[in-house]
Amino acid sequence: MIAVDGSTVTGALEASAQVVVVGSGPAGSAFALALAEAGVDVLVLEEGPHIQASEYHPDSFGGMRQLYRGMGATVTRSRAPLPVVQGRAVGGTSVINGAISWRLPEDVWKRWIANDPALEETLPWQALQTTTDTIERRLSIRPTPVELTGANDRLMAAGAEALGIDHRPIRRNVRDCEGAGRCLQGCPTSRKQSMDVAFLPAAATAGARIICGAEVIAITQERGSVSGLTGSMAGGGRFTVRCDTVVLAASAVQSPLLLQASGLKRAPVGAHFRAHPGFSMLGRFADPVNAWEGSTQGHEVTGLRADGLKFEALGLDPGMLAARMGVLGRNLRRAVDEDLPHMASWAVALKAQSEGRVKRSWFGPPVRYDLHDADLALARRGIRVLGEMMFAAGAEYVLPGVAGFDKRVEDPSRLAALEEEGPRDPRCYTGVITHLFGSCRMGSDPKDSVVGITGEHHDLPGLYVVDSSIFPTNTGVNPQTSILSVSSLLADRWIREH
Ligand SMILES: Cc1cc2nc3c(=O)[nH]c(=O)nc-3n(C[C@H](O)[C@H](O)[C@H](O)COP(=O)(O)OP(=O)(O)OC[C@H]3O[C@@H](n4cnc5c(N)ncnc54)[C@H](O)[C@@H]3O)c2cc1C
Ligand code: SF4
Structure with missing residues (x-):
């Protein structure tokens, strides 16, 4: 070729x-x-x-080195830098x-x-x-069949259903996908189209x-x-x-x-320049979830799209998931053994109104992009809904990933407090931008x-x-x-x- x-x-x-x-x-x-x-x-x-599919790295960090621009470490030039993730x-x-279509x-x-x-x-x-x-x-685009969904997807369906928010299996461009969950590192068997x-x-x-x-x-x-x-x-x-x-x-x-x-x-x-900033949440469930199993992203919640919010199950490899848990030192071993397999991982993407600018700069990265207060408020609402869906699906606790707020939320009513009184400083939120316009x-x-x-x-x-x-x-x-x-x-x- x-x-x-x-x-x-x-x-x-x-x-x-x-x-x-x-x-x-x-x-x-x-x-x-x-x-x-x-x-x-x-x-x-x-x-x-x-790169031939057989040479793709199985883990996220190897995949980033091989296939991502700047090893996936390119960020916006802003008060709260956001990674701008692109393939190269x-x-x-x-x-x-993620093959979502x-x-x-x-x-x-x-x-x-x-x-x-x-x-x-x-x-x-x-x-x-x-x-x-x-x-x-x-591209063989069709809804993810139920046999390829993992518990991460099925729990999202249950949470959205319980709250009465529209949801559906994700339509994906894959042929004979075997649910290896490695779309973000390159599909090792070329099933992704x-x-x-x-x-x-x-x-x-x-x-x-x-x-x-x-x-x-x-x-x-x-x-x-x-x-x-x-x-x-x-x-x-x-x-x-x-x-x-x-x-x-x-x-x-x-x-x-x-x-x-x-x-x-x-x-x-x-x-x-516009984007869809994304924010993720982990939630612990009593039964194992193994969020790295199944089609990488198999289920989505579409019912709040008119408000600028779209939610997706986000399968991550165990290394990425462990990093996202925010546990260090002696506790990490215990968390990896006892909690990691029980973590569901979901994300919300915002149809943000904020606009940025792309311009080569001698002083830093070329993309200047700051989230306005209204978009930050939308992010807080999205994170709240993510948490509410997790609790509705039976989560024991959730990890909102917002600095300056409860690291672990066990009481669902705290999620309303997060939306209403959560930090106003964009640096408290760990987002990422992958869709660029x-x-x-x-x-x-x-x-x-x-x-x-x-x-x-x-x-x-x-x-x-x-x-x-x-x-x-x-x-x-x-x-x-x-x-x-x-x-x-x-x-x-x-x-x-x-
Ligand atoms: C992690 C991740 C997950 C995503 N998941 C989904 C998803 O599930 N569904 C979905 O719809 N979208 C998803 N997206 C977004 C989607 O992949 C992009 O919107 C889309 O690929 C953009 O297409 P493009 O052709 O404009 O640019 P790209 O796909 O980025 O292609 C641009 C190409 O141009 C090359 N290039 C750049 N500069 C030069 C140059 N100077 N000379 C020669 N070549 C150059 C680059 O190396 C690159 O290969 C995701 C994005 C990321 C980062
Ligand atoms: S889930 Fe696995 S088999 Fe399916 S497309 Fe993604 S990487 Fe390929």
């Missing part, structure tokens, strides 16, 4: 293609697949390595994600169209549905060339149009590629950085957007952006399938117009 492995290139490499796609995650793979199947000469450049490999973040919700789509009716020309609802049907078929397993091999079969270990440094232009790209290989060599069209699919952090590095600093580039947003008004409704840059003909950086807002749901659908529709339009 890989035409050139950049880690073996020590000298200069020159190439040409009609279209070059930067990034091989869901956005880049969907675009490259559509073009290759239409007979277009397409080259995919991916900064990360191509052939297949992008799809290699390390959500269509773009109609309410989110309607809001986008209401704010900018011209978007409907690119994203007509019916075409979005048809494209997503095809993606769902190709990540891009390196599904779309990229199909694109390569249709003629796309894929170069891994190739970091694009800048987009070049001649006479006011795109002329190609330059960059460096993992082996130390440099490359130059000539092309008529560049398609950025490097993610909502790296795409704006690449535009800025190429001198394309149109006003909103990097602004309006909006930093090169798409729109018909060049004053308010970076790319137009076809994904083409307002200032540089031949340059397109197709990842979730172009989404006008966050979606409130796991974004991979929406990214695949939007990128596919933009690719179809590009094919029609060229």
Whole structure:
């Protein structure tokens, strides 16, 4: 599947293609697949390595070293730094994600169209549905069968049911998943239909060339149009590629950085960055849970999505779970033996309204992002509901993970106190951001957007952006399938117009 492995290139490499796609995650793979199947000469450049499934590390820390950008240790530049977690490999973040698949919700789509009716020309609802049907078929997306759920999932279902909140088995892009619970470290048996397993091999079969270990440094232009790209290989060599069209699919952090590095600093580039900050909770149950067994994430609670809250069971490997328990020293041994197998692990993701900015800085990480008070209040509510569901499912106690509040909550009424009187300082909350949006947003008004409704840059003909950086807002749901659908529709339009 890989035409050139950049880690073996020590000298200069020159190439040409009609279209070059930067990034091989869901956005880049969907675009490259559509073009290759239409007979277009397409080259995919991916900064990360191509790792075989058999080489994936079984534990979280090994997986982070191998497949995550900055070993998973990239954080926001803010008063309360949040990890910004991204994959860096052939297949992008799809290699390390939970395989949760959500269509773009109609309410989110309607809001986008209401704010900018011209978007409907690119994203007509019916075409979005048809494209997503095809993606769902190709990626074998369906609800998690009951035999693959673990106790972690079943307890969440019981807790939500007891409180009367809508819940359901998670729809996932997996084929013959055996519930090994290692999605976040890379599926060792390629059951997860990540891009390196599904779309990229199909694109390569249709003629796309894929170069891994190739970091694009800048987009070049001649006479006011795109002329190609330059960059460096993992082996130390440099490359130059000539092309008529560049398609950025490097993610909502790296795409704006690449535009800025190429001198394309149109006003909103990097602004309006949005995310879904996530917070987790552990709860101890009398019977063993073994939260690392079953499909990594098999059940979700959807009933409070309109309020900006979505809850998921979150299977973690024992090492991660032990770290999250916050026990040290002599007590750790006892906690690992006696408590760890009894811990359920769930998370809440917020459809946060806070906006950040992506900009290269000499003084720290490129993503500036602070949670507003309203989002912090939403986080407290989410943590409260997580705890209430755990108690409703029979938890003996829960660990909210909020500094400055009870480390262990045994009395459910304390959860209301957490929501109402819990710390107002964002540094007390341990969150993470994994869903990223909006930093090169798409729109018909060049004053308010970076790319137009076809994904083409307002200032540089031949340059397109197709990842979730172009989404006008966050979606409130796991974004991979929406990214695949939007990128596919933009690719179809590009094919029609060229
Ligand atoms: C731990 C985790 C779990 C998640 N779980 C889910 C889930 O269950 N369901 C879901 O819907 N979403 C999930 N997500 C989010 C989802 O995976 C991402 O939203 C999605 O992969 C983003 O797609 P993308 O193509 O925009 O970017 P990515 O998938 O991040 O791909 C971008 C690629 O571009 C490459 N790149 C960047 N810069 C350059 C450069 N200069 N030159 C060359 N290549 C470059 C990167 O190395 C990367 O491979 C999860 C994310 C994380 C971190
Ligand atoms: S749960 Fe295991 S087998 Fe299933 S997709 Fe994830 S890693 Fe692969």
